[in-house]
Amino acid sequence: MRRHQAPLYRLAVRVLDDRQEAEDVVQDVFVTAWRRLPELRDDAAVGGWLYRAATNRCLNRLRDRRALPADAFEQLPDPRPGDQPQRVVEAAAGVHALAAALRGLTPEQRAVWVLRELHERSYAEIAEALGTTPVAVRGRLARARADLAEAMTAWR
Template sequence: MSGAVPAGLDQAATTGGPGPGAPVLDDATLVARARDGDIRAFEQLVRRYQRRIYQLALRMTASRADAEDITQEVFVTAWRRLPELREDAAVVGWLYRTATNRCLNLLRSRKPVAEMDEATVAADRPADDPQRGAENTARREALVEALGQLPPAQRAVWLLREVHGRSYDEIAELVDTTPDAVRGRLARARVQLAERMTPWQ
């Protein structure tokens, strides 16, 4: 913007994004606006989905630092590639796909020796009910540890379905296989996780 800005423009430009009390806009609207270069609309998308993407990346990589980097890369790539996104409402699926691919690539490039990140996992806030909170924390930690021992592709399938509630079709497309193969992988993942959490033999 040049120095000679007509009165009122600045104010309107900064209120272009919804402030407090403004309506919550749907994904398609935000994507259409972001594609036109509306940074505020894009920021709303980031606010809406950064937590989910971060949590997926955290549980995939077991590293906070990697999860942060991946989340940032996913959204910056999304901004760059918005013009290519055909279906505006499909942005969530696109974010999940990019995040999953990044996680899998990162895990492939890691040394085979499984080194757990020191600053990883847990440090969970206790819930309102301390007893129940502690139980949940213990369960979650055991599960996270068991997850770390699954092959990355299986871990991805399990997380996307059981924690993020993505559909079989979407997951199949995402990991380049069939919905039936996804069901199979999911069943195997469940068995292995259950076994690791409570050995039955």
């Protein structure tokens, strides 16, 4: 669990853009995993199962959120403290803009992009996590990249 909790937490934070919700998701995933320990003995399969469970929970939460007004999420703190070197400030601003651009994607595109670009999962692993095919993953990733690139260009 110690080995897996950090990657899952990072995944949930990026996909949900909300640390409290990310904690809830990770807690839920691990409690469920514990209940299913007898069938999760195969150590190699555990990582895939955990990613799938975490991704599904994140997507469900994102879908639930759609019912809320969009401005409910515009609450990110400004990540630009004044006393940091320019390089760091720029990087933080880029990440901030990226987070904003990610919010413009559909939940599935967001999950695919984070799994591929930040977690370096293979198309097959991502397809398994989302219950879809590698071909569909490829399409969504291309779309996500194009949308993000466009949003980021506007930011610059």
